[in-house]
Amino acid sequence: MAHQVRAVVAREKGSPVSLETIVVPDPGPGEALVRIQACGVCHTDLHYREGGINDDFPFLLGHEAAGVVESVGEGVTDVAPGDFVVLNWRAVCGQCRACLRGRPWYCFNTHNAKQKMTLLDGTELSPALGIGAFAEKTLVAAGQCTKVDPSVSPAVAGLLGCGVMAGIGAAINTGNVGRGDSVAVIGCGGVGDAAIAGSRLAGAAKIIAVDIDPRKLETAKKLGATHTVNSKETDPVEAVRELTGGFGADVVIEAVGRPETYKQAFYARDLAGTVVLVGVPTPEMKLELPLLDVFGRGGALKSSWYGDCLPSRDFPMLIDLHLQGRLDLDTFVTETIALDEVEKAFERMHHGDVLRSVVVL
Ligand code: APR
């Protein structure tokens, strides 16, 4: 039996999204049908709408989601109807070289539901990041569902599905931030702020937030920044060095994705420190650095893909820490909105007014 539900669809490049009735099939082998309770609005959704990812319109947007499993297909054993789950866009295969070497977060053999969701006229939809959760129900691969403690609010839980996990993971998984470390985070949007929260969780002694927007620096303080630098007013490399006894930070996390901030990250770290790149640049962007600096400063330049997370390990752990009051995730939810307010949320996101708008169903 197919299900007809309301969903947010991007029909064509650059046009505002619309609320449509879509058809969601019952789960086939290895698939799960999830009743969505909350889904955060991410830049990537807007990016899909603008045609910046690919041209497979129409897109079913939304990918930072939590909900309840309604039914599962043949062979699904990890989740069952009634389970409260957070969705992820990196269901790993368990069999490729990366998985077999014990680094499943590098798996690129990821999978989504095989069956297609459609518009009423039968037009196939492309679910954003293989999820499509600005919808009352969506169809995903069972491996995209991770069970977590159901006492958490769905709006908070869903955030782990993308940006917040990317930031926390950049600090704790990729950057290996440890007790007593100094950390600088360049760019304090949802991702950078999550890197700040992750650094606090990891026991960093000094957390320096760098942004050009004073509003963002205020929220960063709330999430654990011990110092703030407005890089419109002050050279951030100098400021970070000054705040770290002249050395630079042990770990610098770049969460903007631009050449100038990549460069700042490179020079704001201590010799032999680590730079974690989590901001995503565009294909045209280039960075020129003196090779002697690349060689001479030692240390590591690491990019962080979805926070190098392993959903089955990281999602339940972070939700538990949140429920224990040790990880503030509430601050990331700036506002909750209805399904028909996504377009307005894009606008607010574009103006930097929100960390996250979250659709609650
Ligand atoms: N220097 C410092 N901060 C900057 C600069 C700059 N030159 N330019 C922009 N910023 C700040 C913005 O003020 C904002 O607070 O960077 C932040 C970016 O945050 P968001 O736009 O909310 O984006 P976010 O969702 O946090 O994602 C950041 O990480 O995963 C990637 O694709 C994502 O590239 C994006 C980045």
Ligand code: ZN
């Ligand atoms: Zn794999």
Ligand code: ZN
């Ligand atoms: Zn996202």
